[in-house]
Amino acid sequence: MRTDDIKFTRLLLFVNAVVPLVLLAWDGYFHHLGANPVEFATRTTGVLTLVLLFVSLAVTPLRQLSGAHWLIKFRRMLGLFAFFYGCLHLLTYVWFDKFFSVTEIAHDTWKRPFIFVGMASWLLLVPLAVTSTNAMIKRLGGRRWQSLHRLVYLIAIGGVIHYWLLVKADTRVPLTFAAVLAVLLGYRLVKAFTGAPRRPASVLPR
Amino acid sequence: MLINRPDDIKGSEITPEETYWNRRNFMRAAALVVSAYTTGKIYRQFAVPAAPPAPQQGTKLANVQSATADTVPALNEARTSFEDITHYNNFYEFSTDKSSVARRAQGFVTRPWTVKVDGLVQRPREFDLDDLLKLAPAEERVYRHRCVEGWSMVIPWVGFPLNKLLKEVEPLGAAQYVAFQTLYDPRRLPNQDTSVLDWPYIEGLRLDEAMHPLTILASGLYGQTLLPQNGAPLRLVVPWKYGFKGIKSIVRIKLVGEQPQTTWNLAAPDEYGFYSNVNPQVDHPRWSQRRERRIGEFGLRDTLMFNGYAEQVGQLYAGMDLRANF
Numbered sequence: 287m288r289t290d291d292i293k294f295t296r297l298l299l300f301v302n303a304v305v306p307l308v309l310l311a312w313d314g315y316f317h318h319l320g321a322n323p324v325e326f327a328t329r330t331t332g333v334l335t336l337v338l339l340f341v342s343l344a345v346t347p348l349r350q351l352s353g354a355h356w357l358i359k360f361r362r363m364l365g366l367f368a369f370f371y372g373c374l375h376l377l378t379y380v381w382f383d384k385f386f387s388v389t390e391i392a393h394d395t396w397k398r399p400f401i402f403v404g405m406a407s408w409l410l411l412v413p414l415a416v417t418s419t420n421a422m423i424k425r426l427g428g429r430r431w432q433s434l435h436r437l438v439y440l441i442a443i444g445g446v447i448h449y450w451l452l453v454k455a456d457t458r459v460p461l462t463f464a465a466v467l468a469v470l471l472g473y474r475l476v477k478a479f480t481g482a483p484r485r486p487a488s489v490l491p492r
Numbered sequence: 493m494l495i496n497r498p499d500d501i502k503g504s505e506i507t508p509e510e511t512y513w514n515r516r517n518f519m520r521a522a523a524l525v526v527s528a529y530t531t532g533k534i535y536r537q538f539a540v541p542a543a544p545p546a547p548q549q550g551t552k553l554a555n556v557q558s559a560t561a562d563t564v565p566a567l568n569e570a571r572t573s574f575e576d577i578t579h580y581n582n583f584y585e586f587s588t589d590k591s592s593v594a595r596r597a598q599g600f601v602t603r604p605w606t607v608k609v610d611g612l613v614q615r616p617r618e619f620d621l622d623d624l625l626k627l628a629p630a631e632e633r634v635y636r637h638r639c640v641e642g643w644s645m646v647i648p649w650v651g652f653p654l655n656k657l658l659k660e661v662e663p664l665g666a667a668q669y670v671a672f673q674t675l676y677d678p679r680r681l682p683n684q685d686t687s688v689l690d691w692p693y694i695e696g697l698r699l700d701e702a703m704h705p706l707t708i709l710a711s712g713l714y715g716q717t718l719l720p721q722n723g724a725p726l727r728l729v730v731p732w733k734y735g736f737k738g739i740k741s742i743v744r745i746k747l748v749g750e751q752p753q754t755t756w757n758l759a760a761p762d763e764y765g766f767y768s769n770v771n772p773q774v775d776h777p778r779w780s781q782r783r784e785r786r787i788g789e790f791g792l793r794d795t796l797m798f799n800g801y802a803e804q805v806g807q808l809y810a811g812m813d814l815r816a817n818f
Contacts, residue, residue, distance in 0.1 A: 294520055301524055305531045306539070320591045321580030321787045322643055330539045385791070398778055451778065454641070455759055456588035456688045 287356040299360055303367040306334050307374075324382040331375035336445050336463055338368035343442060343470045350477075362418050365438070369415040372408050400451035407444035410437050439474075442467055548578060548594070550716030550724075556650050559631045563705040565804065567634045569786075572645035574714050576787050581721040582639065583740060584689055585674065585681035593721045600680060600720035602741075607726065611671070611746035614662035621725055625711055627660055628652035632715070633708055635731035637738075638770045638799045644784045649729050650712030655703040663699065663747050670702040671695075671752035672728060673744040681741075689755055695739035696752035696766065697730065698808075706731055706804055709742075732798040732805045734768045765818040769809070770799035774818050 287295075310330055313319050319326040342364035349357040384390045394401050414435055416422065423431050446467055450460035507515070581593040586600075607624055610616035630650050638644045658670070676692035678684040684691045701707060710729045711718060718724040723740025730737050736756050746752075756764035763777055772782045772795040783792040798805050809817075 298524060298527060301528050302531045305528050306535045309532055309535055310539070321576040322590075322785065324785065325643070326539075326591075333539070382790075383792075394780065397775070397780070400778055455584070 287359075292356065292359055296360060296363060299363060303338065303364070306330070307371075324378060328375065328378040328383070331371050331378060332449065335368055335371040335375050336442075336449065338364055338371055339438070339442050339445060340463075340466055340470060342368055343438065343467075347470065347473045366415060366418060369411050372411055376405075376408050400448050403444050403451065404448040407441045407448060410441045410444070414438060414441075439471055442471075548598070548719055550712060550719055552716055553630060553650055553712050556630050556632050556712075556715055559633050564633055565801070567636065567646065569636070569646050570788070571634065571648055572787050577645060577647055577713060578719050578721060580787060582641075582735065583721055583723070585683050585691070585693065585741075586721065587683060588688060594719070596682065597720035600724065602720070602725035605725050605743075607742060608744045609657065609661045609746075610744075611748050612664040612667035613747050614664060615660070617661055624657065624726070628656040630711070631708075633710075633729070633731075635706075635729060636796075636799050637729075637731070637735055638784060638795065640734040640736055640764070640768070640776060640781075642779060642781070642784055643787055644793070644795075645787050648714055649708065649710040650715065651708040651710035651729065653705050654707045654709050654728070655705065657709060657745070658702060658747075661747075666749050667747035668699055669748050669750065669752055670697050670699060671746045671748050672697075672739045672742055673746075674739055675741045675743045689759055693739060693755045694752065695728065695737055695754050697737075698751075699747070700808055701730065701805075704805060704808065706801060732769055732801040734770060736764070737768050767809075767814075767817050769814065769818075770795060771797060771814055771818070773797075774815055 310319075310327060314323060314327065317323075342361055345357050345361040345364065349355055380386060380391060384394065395405050396402070414437060417426060417431060417434060426434065446460060446463050449463060450457060453460055579594045580590050581597075582590055583593045583597065586593045586596040603621070605621040606618050607621060608616075608618045629652065631652060632648055632650055634646060634648045636644060637647050654670075672695045674693040675681065676684060678691075697707070708729045710723070710727050711725060713722060718727065720741075723738070726742050727740040728738045728742065737754075751766060754764075754766060756768075757766055770781075775781050781795055784795045786793050796802070
């Protein structure tokens with residue numbers, strides 16, 4: 287792919303990743319988020335976090351299956367968007383549900399498994415976001431960087447469990463997420479066990 | 493990728509550079525607009541924002557009396573708007589998405605409707621709904637409504653005490669509990685085709701809870717007949733219990749000797765007990781019950797013991813371990 291095509295595609299993905307936030311803000315401004323806007327915003331940002339996380343996890347399988355290796359160049363941005371929506375999701379909880387009360391949040395995190403799992407998953411995302419720069423990749427070295435970033439598998443599993451635990455009875459949506467994740471991670475398991483020669487992943491976007 | 497490089501083309505057909513870039517920019521702009529629009533459409537498909545409230549209205553009810561002061565405590569809290577009460581509903585027979593219930597429930601037919609009242613009673617009877625509603629004068633009852641999920645409303649119900657109906661059928665001495673059942677008809681209640689819960693929805697009360705003057709059968713709110721999403725044509729309202737105890741679209745009431753099964757207790761016994769009294773000290777295993785979000789308000793309110801009706805109903809549970817009997 288040509289450099290300016292890559293630049294343009296980045297712009298395209300950026301715009302598309304921002305669209306949901308713009309619509310959410312728009313609906314919020316015009317009071318179209320329903321009777322319980324906080325619940326709506328929390329759920330929506332949470333689902334968007336999972337969606338972007340999954341899209342970033344789809345990059346490697348797609349790249350390997352299609353041979354379109356330039357796809358790697360967009361992974362960082364997708365991952366950072368997942369982190370961004372994860373932060374918004376956490377913020378809606380910390381602000382509108384707990385009003386920044388540290389004791390309330392600590393109590394809640396300790397007592398409630400779904401909050402605990404969600405918090406842990408977000409915390410694990412932080413080092414990945416911090417080490418996403420080219421300079422950090424160089425400093426860590428590709429291999430160590432890659433081992434660290436395998437945490438994303440755990441984070442994605444945690445995110446789905448977090449969603450599944452909070453639903454009262456209708457688990458169809460969380461189970462759909464679980465099924466998609468099973469495919470994304472199952473692909474990697476199969477790869478690892480069949481020992482197919484792996485193209486060394488060049489993590490540095492050029 | 494949305495943009496492809498052109499395939500091999502004969503030299504004579506090569507587009508002049510200027511035209512090429514114009515075309516390219518045009519295609520890029522188009523790709524941006526089309527993809528952003530599609531993403532927006534997909535977002536809207538899944539994250540359904542509340543439709544502007546459809547102008548749904550019930551039928552105006554005549555002769556609604558205000559509740560007599562000695563039975564019902566006055567409530568100095570703002571009433572939740574009619575729009576919110578009718579567009580934020582847990583009624584799993586229509587949808588598990590609270591903002592979709594109103595739309596899915598539109599057109600639900602509630603006439604003819606009969607309610608069978610039987611079991612351990614002297615005079616079992618199948619009531620035509622309109623006869624049942626004539627048993628006692630309709631009263632306005634402004635109650636707090638606390639959902640187990642942590643949100644609450646203030647709703648001006650219209651109804652009459654359940655004890656008026658029970659006295660009509662004369663419970664036998666052996667009757668200790670009252671069991672309720674929602675209509676089972678998957679053609680009219682489409683989500684009954686799924687296995688989200690065991691259908692039909694069933695609920696129960698102890699007889700003394702059922703006879704309590706605060707317990708009502710509601711047929712309206714805000715002076716109008718109930719809309720389908722709120723449990724038309726007849727629902728139970730027990731203001732000191734979590735909202736799911738207020739079974740909707742009732743077709744059968746049976747007096748029994750043993751504690752009846754209840755739908756949410758069957759679905760998750762460690763999360764939803766038979767009593768399900770509003771109690772800020774007993775947390776749901778997955779969330780706190782200490783606070784609540786009053787719909788229409790920004791901050792949180794402290795949840796009150798028995799939803800603020802402790803003075804009226806506390807004696808029903810004297811000596812009971814409310815942590816064990818949650």
